[in-house]
Amino acid sequence: MSSSDRLPIRDTRPQPQPVKHHHSARYYAQRVRESFTTRVTKVLCAIFLSFLLVSLIVFFIVWLSLRPHRPRFHMIDFTVPGLAQKPGLDNAVITFNVTARNSNQHIGIYYDSMEGFVYYKDKQIGSTPLLHPFFQEPKTTTVVYGQFGIGTATLAVNSRRWKEFVNDRQHGIVHFRLGIMSVIRFKVSTWKSVHHKMHVNCDVAVGSDGLILPAWKNRKCSVYFS
Numbered sequence: 001m002s003s004s005d006r007l008p009i010r011d012t013r014p015q016p017q018p019v020k021h022h023h024s025a026r027y028y029a030q031r032v033r034e035s036f037t038t039r040v041t042k043v044l045c046a047i048f049l050s051f052l053l054v055s056l057i058v059f060f061i062v063w064l065s066l067r068p069h070r071p072r073f074h075m076i077d078f079t080v081p082g083l084a085q086k087p088g089l090d091n092a093v094i095t096f097n098v099t100a101r102n103s104n105q106h107i108g109i110y111y112d113s114m115e116g117f118v119y120y121k122d123k124q125i126g127s128t129p130l131l132h133p134f135f136q137e138p139k140t141t142t143v144v145y146g147q148f149g150i151g152t153a154t155l156a157v158n159s160r161r162w163k164e165f166v167n168d169r170q171h172g173i174v175h176f177r178l179g180i181m182s183v184i185r186f187k188v189s190t191w192k193s194v195h196h197k198m199h200v201n202c203d204v205a206v207g208s209d210g211l212i213l214p215a216w217k218n219r220k221c222s223v224y225f226s
Contacts, residue, residue, distance in 0.1 A: 028088045045117055066184045068193070071109060071136075072101040073221040075212075076143070078178065083169055083210035092157045093149040094118055094126060098202060098221065100142045109136045110189040112195065117179040118155075118166045121164070126155040130180070135187070144180070169208045178202040178221075197226050 078096045087223055096116075102109050114130040126148035149155035157165075168174040180200035184195040202221035205213050 078204045078209040078212045097145040112183045112186040114182040120175040
């Protein structure tokens with residue numbers, strides 16, 4: 001009989017059965033504890049991350065609302081009366097006033113000291129003490145007025161410097177720079193910041209009559225801290 005005519009023979013040998021593992025109650029208790037610990041850990045992590053996110057958002061909002069903005073200064077008036085008179089050197093006086101604006105909504109500013117300086121061609125020609133120490137409320141404006149050349153306000157103008165003034169006057173414009181140096185502190189509720197030294201620079205020009213030119217009125221001054 002050929003191999004193709006042979007009948008298939010069924011293998012009746014017993015097949016191996018998978019081994020069943022029997023776990024004890026202690027094993028299942030351990031698995032339950034591990035599962036519970038994992039869930040608790042995940043919940044605690046989620047609570048912590050949510051709290052951290054909310055805290056950061058609240059801190060950012062408070063920071064935006066309470067972030068101190070530097071004061072804003074604008075040149076209002078600046079005059080050199082003696083510039084149009086002869087001899088002007090005998091009446092060498094410079095008067096000015098600027099405004100200091102506290103634009104913060106919830107932050108006050110302590111001005112512990114303030115001093116003014118005037119420059120001509122980047123050389124200091126005068127200085128004067130300005131306002132006594134004061135506190136500026138939020139969203140308020142303070143007028144700062146000063147004079148150089150009277151009383152304790154010095155104005156170093158010699159005959160050569162005055163001739164330079166007069167030469168510029170003949171061209172219809174004389175440039176000056178007013179500087180203000182102040183030590184300030186910010187106040188939020190009962191908290192007060194450390195002292196900050198603030199510098200203000202106001203470029204200004206007067207005409208041949210010694211009065212501020214219209215283009216320089218209400219001009220914003222630069223402010224920086226050191």
